[in-house]
Amino acid sequence: xxxxxxxxxxxxxxxxxxxxxxxxxxxxxxxxxxxxxxxxxxxxxxxxxxxxxxxxxxxxxxxxxxxxxxxxxxxxxxxxxxxxxxxxxxxxxxxxxxxxxxxxxxxxxxxxxxxxxxxxxxxxxxxxxxxxxxxxxxxxxxxxxxxxxxxxxxxxxxxxxxxxxxxxxxxxxxxxxxxxxxxxxxxxxxxxxxxxxxxxxxxxxxxxxxxxxxxxxxxxxxxxxxxxxxxxxxxxxxxxxxxxxxxxxxxxxxxxxxxxxxxxxxxxxxxxxxxxxxxxxxxxxxxxxxxxxxxxxxxxxxxxxxxxxxxxxxxxxxxxxxxxxxxxxxxxxxxxxxxxxxxxxxxxxxxxxxxxxxxxxxxxxxxxxxxxxxxxxxxxxxxxxxxxxxxxxxxxxxxxxxxxxxxxxxxxxxxxxxxxxxxxxxxxxxxxxxxxxxxxxxxxxxxxxxxxxxxxxxxxxxxxxxxxxxxxxxxxxxxxxxxxxxxxxxxxxxxxxxxxxxxxxxxxxxxxxxxxxxx
RNA sequence: GGCCCCGUCGUCUAGAGGCCCAGGACACAGGCCUUUCACGCCUGCAACACGGGUUCAAAUCCCGUCGGGGUCACCA
Numbered sequence: 274x275x276x277x278x279x280x281x282x283x284x285x286x287x288x289x290x291x292x293x294x295x296x297x298x299x300x301x302x303x304x305x306x307x308x309x310x311x312x313x314x315x316x317x318x319x320x321x322x323x324x325x326x327x328x329x330x331x332x333x334x335x336x337x338x339x340x341x342x343x344x345x346x347x348x349x350x351x352x353x354x355x356x357x358x359x360x361x362x363x364x365x366x367x368x369x370x371x372x373x374x375x376x377x378x379x380x381x382x383x384x385x386x387x388x389x390x391x392x393x394x395x396x397x398x399x400x401x402x403x404x405x406x407x408x409x410x411x412x413x414x415x416x417x418x419x420x421x422x423x424x425x426x427x428x429x430x431x432x433x434x435x436x437x438x439x440x441x442x443x444x445x446x447x448x449x450x451x452x453x454x455x456x457x458x459x460x461x462x463x464x465x466x467x468x469x470x471x472x473x474x475x476x477x478x479x480x481x482x483x484x485x486x487x488x489x490x491x492x493x494x495x496x497x498x499x500x501x502x503x504x505x506x507x508x509x510x511x512x513x514x515x516x517x518x519x520x521x522x523x524x525x526x527x528x529x530x531x532x533x534x535x536x537x538x539x540x541x542x543x544x545x546x547x548x549x550x551x552x553x554x555x556x557x558x559x560x561x562x563x564x565x566x567x568x569x570x571x572x573x574x575x576x577x578x579x580x581x582x583x584x585x586x587x588x589x590x591x592x593x594x595x596x597x598x599x600x601x602x603x604x605x606x607x608x609x610x611x612x613x614x615x616x617x618x619x620x621x622x623x624x625x626x627x628x629x630x631x632x633x634x635x636x637x638x639x640x641x642x643x644x645x646x647x648x649x650x651x652x653x654x655x656x657x658x659x660x661x662x663x664x665x666x667x668x669x670x671x672x673x674x675x676x677x678x679x680x681x682x683x684x685x686x687x688x689x690x691x692x693x694x695x696x697x698x699x700x701x702x703x704x705x706x707x708x709x710x711x712x713x714x715x716x717x718x719x720x721x722x723x724x725x726x727x728x729x730x731x732x733x734x735x736x737x738x739x740x741x742x743x744x745x746x747x748x749x750x751x752x753x754x755x756x757x758x759x760x761x762x763x764x765x766x767x768x769x770x771x772x773x774x775x776x777x778x779x780x781x782x783x784x785x786x787x788x789x790x791x792x
Numbered sequence: 793g794g795c796c797c798c799g800u801c802g803u804c805u806a807g808a809g810g811c812c813c814a815g816g817a818c819a820c821a822g823g824c825c826u827u828u829c830a831c832g833c834c835u836g837c838a839a840c841a842c843g844g845g846u847u848c849a850a851a852u853c854c855c856g857u858c859g860g861g862g863u864c865a866c867c868a
Contacts, residue, residue, distance in 0.1 A: 283868050315868055356868095383866075399794050400864085425866055443797070452795055452864090460866045467868050491796055491863040512797085515861080520802075522860050538803090538819080586804065586817095593806035593816055613798095613805080616861070620803050623818045676830050685829095702828095738827090753827040765829040 276308030277481045280334075280341075281471070283315040284326035287560065288333035288567040290619065291486065291516035291525050294584045298513060299484045300339045301585070301607040311478055312344030314355045317470050323357070333567040337577045338600060343478070351478045356470050359477075363465035366473045366503060367426055367458060375502035376458060378424040380406035380417035402427070402455045426459035428498060436494050441482075441511035441609045448494045456495050472496050476505040484511045484609070487616075488524070511609045514588050517616040525619055527565040539564065542621035546573040549681035553650035564621065574647060574680025576635075579628040587617040597630055629678045640670045644683035653690040665689055665775060672771040688761045689775060693783040702764035703788075705754075712755035713792055715745065719752055720785050729778045731770040738770075759788035 280296040282288070303310035312334070316323050331345060343349025353359060370376035379402075386402065393400035408414040408424065417424070431450040438446045458469040475483060490512045500507060515524045519536045533539040542564060550557045550572060561568040570580055578600060585603050586596060589612050598606070632640070644666065648654035654662045669686050670677060677683060688696060706712045719741050723729075726737050742749050757769050760781055766772060773781050 281868090285868090317868075386866095394793080397793075427866095446796070448796070454864075457866050462866085464866090466866070471868090486862095487797070488862055514798080517861085522798080524861080583804095588804090590805055596804090596817060615798050617804065620818070623804060626818055674831065678830095735827095749827060757828065763828090767829085769827055 274481055275479075276303055276306035277311060277479050278303045278308065278484055279311040279313050279475070279478060279480050281313045281315045281474075282330050284323045284330065286326040286329060287527070288330045289525075289527060290565055290567060290584070293333070293337060293339075293567055293580075294516050294587060295484070295486055295513060296334060296339050297337075297581060297584055298511075298589070298607075298609070298612070299482075300341075301603055302482060302484060302609060303342075304604045305607055308481070309342040310340075311349070311480070312341040312347075312354065313474055313478065314345060314357075315467065315471070317356045317465065317467055323355070329561065329568060333571070336571055337567070337581055339581075354478075356474065359470070359474065360465070362473050362477060363459075363470050364463075366469060366499075367465065370428070370458065370499070370502055371426065373502060374429065375498075376426050376428050377404070378408040378414060379404070379427045379455070379457075380408060380414075380420075380422040380424050382422065399452060400454075401451075404455065423461040425457045425461050427455040427457050428495060430455050430495070430498060436497060438493060438497070438510060440490070441484075441509060442514075442612045442614060443490070443512055446490070450494070450498075453494050453498070458499070468492060468496055469499060472499045472503070472505070475508060476500065476503070480508055482509045482511060484513065487512045487514055511612070513612060514614060515616040516584075516587055517618040519618055519620065521618060522616045524616075525565055527563055530563050530565065533564075538621045542625070546681075549573045549647070549679070549684055552684045552687070553647055553681070555650075572681075574643060574682070575624075575628055576631045576643075576679075579631040580624070582631065583624045583627040587619070588613050597627075625678060629675055632678055632680075633675050637667060637670055640677065640680075641666045643680040644670065644677070647681045647683050648687075648690055651684055651687065653687055662690065668771075668775045669767070672767045672775065676767070686766070688763065688766075693780050694787060696762045696784060696787070698758070698762040698788075698791075699764060702754075702758045703762075706758045706764070707755055707788060708792060710751075712751065713789060715747065715752045716755045716759060716785060717789060718745070719756065720782065720789075723773070723778065723785070724782060726778070729774060731768075731774050734770040734773050756785070760784045 278299040280292075280299050282292060300310045314323070314327060327345065334341070341347060343351065344354045367376065371378070381402070385406070389403060390400050406417060406422070408417055414424065430453045434450045436448045436450060438448070440446055456468065457466060459465050493510060497507060515522075517523055518525050518529070519533060519539055534543060546564075546569060547557050550562060555572050556562065562572065563569055567580075581600060581603070582598050585598060585607070589607065591606050591611070635643070641663065645654065645658050645663075648662070648666070649656045649658065666683070669683070669689050673686060676685065691697070707716070719738070722737050722741055726733055738749070738752065742752065745752075753769055754764060757766065757772070758764060760776060761772060776784070
């Protein structure tokens with residue numbers, strides 16, 4: 274049997290991190306089994322502009338390297354892959370359901386249904402529609418229609434028996450048919466509902482494994498009923514646990530960002546990203562600037578392979594020790610049997626740990642390549658980037674080591690790329706090291722040594738400073754911080770000798786002179 | 793509320809009767825290193841939801857309780 278899996282987002286305008294995890298597991302399973310991964314668009318009830326709302330989803334998947342064999346922009350043997358373009362298929366299915374006696378026309382009004390529901394609730398018995406307005410014959414239909422009623426099509430669910438599901442993740446799950454409702458599959462206006470469309474499409478696309486989030490587990494009986502009534506084979510089901518909120522087992526939701534911000538780690542992640550976003554003038558109040566949405570990570574320069582690695586481990590594990598995986602390794606080792614049943618909560622710190630691990634394994638050239646757009650967006654580099662800027666970038670990236678964890682972190686070292694006469698100062702640090710005490714005097718004298726130093730490289734710089742410290746009979750700390758603030762504007766940064774060497778003599782002196790001059 | 797699912801350190805997890813007074817990773821705390829910030833190294837903190845069984849032996853099997861979540865639409 275050919276393995277065919279699918280991810281079926283509805284065009285909402287953004288790609289949810291939990292959705293990505295679902296897509297990823299589908300994709301991994303298909304790739305591992307040399308099958309196909311299909312992207313289908315669930316837009317049965319979409320008023321909005323589908324193209325516009327779909328674009329971020331396609332972009333996000335592509336960015337993460339989750340490619341599809343059939344679907345939007347790609348086509349395929351079972352096209353179209355948009356539910357809104359497959360209405361005739363659903364109509365045909367409804368007719369077959371009706372003809373086979375598995376569904377019926379129902380003329381109840383919403384108010385009547387509501388009344389029945391409430392009555393059942395009042396008597397504390399489970400609600401099940403009485404089928405009072407079920408129309409069996411054309412005569413019935415005519416009678417109800419004469420009363421001005423409109424028909425929907427409902428499923429005629431069995432009143433007894435048990436559905437046994439063998440879920441690849443959950444194991445054996447049972448449902449009583451008698452508890453299932455006569456769900457509507459076609460509205461009065463003739464449009465069909467998701468569950469019907471879903472079953473028809475999965476069959477039409479020959480989906481072999483339905484891998485989806487746990488929220489669909491309770492929906493499975495009615496889908497199985499539809500597919501069996503239609504004579505379709507049952508796919509293999511695998512219901513994945515949720516990606517949950519930090520420290521909770523509730524599904525992660527994009528609308529609860531304010532709540533998540535009370536979580537220290539979440540707040541730290543957002544603050545870090547915000548700094549980068551502001552520097553590149555990316556709107557941080559935008560809907561998509563939200564860690565629940567994939568766009569967020571792309572904006573600040575996370576690595577797709579880190580996100581994929583992290584997400585794969587959210588609910589799945591290979592063993593008790595392996596945690597770093599390349600895409601290929603994931604494809605090789607992934608298995609639905611080793612997917613956990615319990616929801617896994619999203620941990621920003623751990624994501625960053627994976628990001629760090631993957632980023633530090635990149636070549637210097639690659640890091641530079643990834644970081645360059647951030648300098649350009651921030652107005653600190655030209656496009657294309659100049660040879661000089663590139664040269665500095667390479668040195669900064671090398672000296673920064675894992676201080677740069679996401680590509681956007683290059684902006685923590687923006688001072689290297691600012692013109693010497695436009696350097697911004699951390700005033701508190703400036704005060705402490707250049708206005709109070711004798712830091713400025715020392716700096717003034719050290720400046721002259723720098724002016725004459727040859728070569729102007731880290732070992733020589735360090736030796737020069739040691740000489741200076743000995744000659745002045747001071748402690749290293751008394752001069753080093755003054756120099757740092759003078760040349761970078763800040764009290765934190767790279768090793769000072771690296772910093773000076775990267776800047777070079779003339780820029781270092783220019784910055785020291787400017788700092789001394791603004792006291 | 794009915795039905796369904798789930799329940800090992802703060803978090804992600806390993807664990808399929810003895811290898812577990814529970815292992816790893818991230819986080820956290822303390823220390824070392826140190827020109828700042830990171831890194832690195834060392835040490836530490838920390839969990840089988842609870843109660844009954846079964847068994848020579850249970851985190852692992854059974855039952856119950858409690859807790860959490862999902863779902864009950866003419867949404868997807």
